[in-house]
Amino acid sequence: xxxxPLHPQTPGILETPDSLDLEEIMGDLSYDDDDTATSSNDxxxxxxxxxxxxxFCPLFQSVAPPxxxxxxxxxxxxxGALLVALAKRxxxxxxxxxxxxxAQLALGTALFAALLPALAAGAARGWHLGTALCxxxxxxxxxxxxxxxxxxxxxxxxxxxxxxxxxxxxSAVALWAAALLLAAPAALVSGVAAGTACVRRSVGILAxxxxxxxxxxxxxxxxxxxxxxxxxxxxxRLRASGAGLAWLFPGLWAPYxxxxxxxxxxxxxxxxxxxxxxxxxxxxxxxxxxxxxLHCGLGPLALLLARSC
Numbered sequence: 022x023x024x025x026p027l028h029p030q031t032p033g034i035l036e037t038p039d040s041l042d043l044e045e046i047m048g049d050l051s052y053d054d055d056d057t058a059t060s061s062n063d064x065x066x067x068x069x070x071x072x073x074x075x076x077f078c079p080l081f082q083s084v085a086p087p088x089x090x091x092x093x094x095x096x097x098x099x100x101g102a103l104l105v106a107l108a109k110r111x112x113x114x115x116x117x118x119x120x121x122x123x124a125q126l127a128l129g130t131a132l133f134a135a136l137l138p139a140l141a142a143g144a145a146r147g148w149h150l151g152t153a154l155c156x157x158x159x160x161x162x163x164x165x166x167x168x169x170x171x172x173x174x175x176x177x178x179x180x181x182x183x184x185x186x187x188x189x190x191x192s193a194v195a196l197w198a199a200a201l202l203l204a205a206p207a208a209l210v211s212g213v214a215a216g217t218a219c220v221r222r223s224v225g226i227l228a229x230x231x232x233x234x235x236x237x238x239x240x241x242x243x244x245x246x247x248x249x250x251x252x253x254x255x256x257x258r259l260r261a262s263g264a265g266l267a268w269l270f271p272g273l274w275a276p277y278x279x280x281x282x283x284x285x286x287x288x289x290x291x292x293x294x295x296x297x298x299x300x301x302x303x304x305x306x307x308x309x310x311x312x313x314x315l316h317c318g319l320g321p322l323a324l325l326l327a328r329s330c
Contacts (some may be wrong), residue, residue: 104124130316169316
């Protein structure tokens with residue numbers, strides 16, 4: 022039952038008629054129905070005379086719901102503690118970890134964590150909330166992540182948040198509006214498949230809108246962390262001022278950005294598929310996304326620890 026026939030036109034994809042793909046459960050790692058529809062008459066590509074096996078879906082169905090639920094609870098507690106610390110000791114927060122910047126990061130992690138219960142329920146029982154809420158979930162998910170990426174970059178490379186004044190307030194509005202605009206393609210390429218699956222990608226891998234979304238993810242989750250690292254290495258002042266705040270978020274999300282790039286290369290046929298890539302890539306990408314999800318709990322804790330130290 023776990024042997025996955027490979028579609029003759031898209032050998033980078035594995036599927037069985039009776040198993041759920043990661044995207045069909047939660048909205049990650051989905052494959053377009055036109056690319057992945059298989060039947061009993063499909064030709065099985067022979068890699069080493071043995072069928073390729075992918076055991077990721079059963080593993081995800083058993084692990085994802087408790088992981089997402091536990092992360093949501095931990096994030097709520099950590100973010101609440103951070104907000105209490107901001108209110109109780111306002112004078113303790115100075116640039117680069119200013120109150121304005123930390124409060125916005127807390128808002129981003131709270132928005133992200135608020136989506137996890139619905140995703141946990143969808144992973145356990147399927148998505149039954151409709152296409153509109155599916156797309157809204159993906160929009161808010163990426164809005165939170167992109168806004169935090171932009172906040173980290175602005176907090177590491179400038180003094181925009183040193184004071185909460187009209188100029189910084191206008192900057193905050195512009196930043197969150199830009200993050201929402203950048204997240205819009207994520208909502209447009211997502212959708213509901215098979216009636217109960219909120220998928221991240223309901224269009225072809227080469228669809229222009231998906232390529233735009235992928236480029237934005239790579240820019241903010243992979244290239245931006247690399248740029249911050251190079252800037253910190255080149256300018257010691259940046260490394261000294263922003264290290265405690267800057268590195269956790271990019272470090273947790275950068276592997277997922279690299280995983281999205283690998284997914285595209287495999288599905289677009291730019292990398293030659295093998296049994297090993299089929300059997301292990303989903304697990305690697307799932308783990309990298311799980312690492313990124315942890316930011317909503319670990320980020321507030323890191324800010325609290327940095328301030329207390």
